[in-house]
Amino acid sequence: MSFLSAIRVALDALLVHKGRSILTSLGIVIGISAVIAMVSAGEGARLLLEDRLSSLGKNLVLIRSGTPVAQVMTAGGSPLTRDDARAIRQHLGHELTGVAEVQQLQRLVSRRAFYHPTAVTGTTPELPAVRGWHMQSGRFVSDEDIKKMADVCVLGATIKDKLFPNQNSVLGQTVRLESLELRVIGEMAPKGRSPLGFDQDDQLWLPLTTLQRKMGVGDRLTMIVTSTPSADDIEKIKTDITALLRRQRHVQRGNENFDVSSVNEITDLARTVTTVLQLLVAIVAGISLVVGGIGVMNIMLVSVAERTREIGIRMAVGATPANVLTQFLIEALVLSLAGGLIGLTLGLAASFVMAGFLGWPMVISPTAILAACGVSGAVGVFFGYYPAWKASRLEPIEALRHE
């Protein structure tokens, strides 16, 4: 019997009980659509996360003061100072893309009648290089500005819109920060939100010295930011910085009053979380597929029992056991593959809707699609085999006698 004829026979048999066939496929439909939707959502979330992480800066290494306790920094201890930054620059500068000092405060910035609370960051010229940030226009804080404690600032996109609504270029204009009149020398290109949801464009940058001396906020650095040209160097540079700062700050190993961490750690953690989530979804989907498969097996056993006489007739006119086995196996396969295809469609639709609502990139993974088809086919063959085998073992005279 040709394969095509076998498929036609199977389809005919399935169409007799349309409702039953559809219900039987439902388990597979749900399993496959869940897999497709969740894999797509997971991929989308991961891409979004990586996008945000890379906006923080690639291969970023952060140095903060305090003691790391269970992943959380406790304040206190001796603060980081410009001397620490100078030491790093002097001893390890050749291995780094730059070393930037950062002192961050929350302050109200104003221009005429516009007031806006924002993150005010005193920093040094290498910050854009370290974080991979670009200027929209103008320039960043320079060494000259640091030396002169110049009254200048660089605006992020959000604060610029707040203080200068509907203005294209704001270079040369001034904003007020407490008692200081700051001249705008540059605008940063928009960077979007950080992985923790912080708007990185709602910031004002000014020379670190201006902040420390003219605003009298002390010389306690929030952090020192640096980065390496290659991700492979991060672990080594972290070790080197830690050793250097231990000597610089006269502390023993194990009693560090500072913390050196990299953004890649966060990335790794995020990846682990997404992987674990995807694994959980895979397990749930796997269970649903097994349940679906048992449904297929159940309905095929019923079908074989109901059609015993038909099997007898087919055998009497020459169907071999292999013919009968193939026929029922194809029926099971068609049931589960149809379920798989419907599930695939629903899953893609669901991930499309999700991507639309959550603003994630829509990711269609060809691997997931192939796997969905493969798995539903495998479920059909695996759970369809026993009923089909039972059918093929029927004795023609017994089967013919069956009412």
Next chain:
Amino acid sequence: MPAIIQLENVAKVYQTGTLQVRALHDVSLTIEAGEFVAIVGASGSGKTTLMNILGCLDCPSSGVYRFDGEDVSRLDRTKLAQMRNRKLGFVFQSFNLLPRYNAVENVELPLLYAGVLPGERRRRSVEVLKFLGLGNHFQKMPGELSGGQQQRVAIARALINQPQVVLADEPTGNLDSRTSAEILREFQRLHRERKQTIILVTHDPTIDRWGPRMVTVRDGAIAGDAPGKAA
């Protein structure tokens, strides 16, 4: 005439639990190509068992069954299925048509398993149905046909693969006497016009009118064998 069927000391024992039922013992029978044979006997005499063995639906427990010179007593299930498909045609008492298939599709069924292509299947089925006077009923479902018409469809299905032997197990058992006569006449016509070898099991008291060789089975053995009247 060469022997198409040779049974030598064939016995059949059924094992039901601890009970052994000897359905056939020591049956020897030779049937030549082109013969018209009626197997008669009371119910329980073993004639259906004999028929199942002749039709390769069942295997003898002992003895030898040669079909066209080939020993088929110990063939496996696949080989037996192929025998039934290519060399034998069956007609059953209860027609055994597939209820969801129309007349042509039912007749085509053996060709499906013989690997004949769809176009050729249709052509041959239509031809055989016409031969049996069902030219207007190709698309009808079994439920839309009378008993006699259903049995003709079944006969068409039995003939579709040009079998060497047609076996009929009580083919008129579910039909009224007028229709029975029509069906028996159909078998006689096949025998006369096509030199078709036909073996039928029957209770029909009028069977000897159609002039077959009469083999009587009693208690699992052959009790009588009267030659057929010359056709």
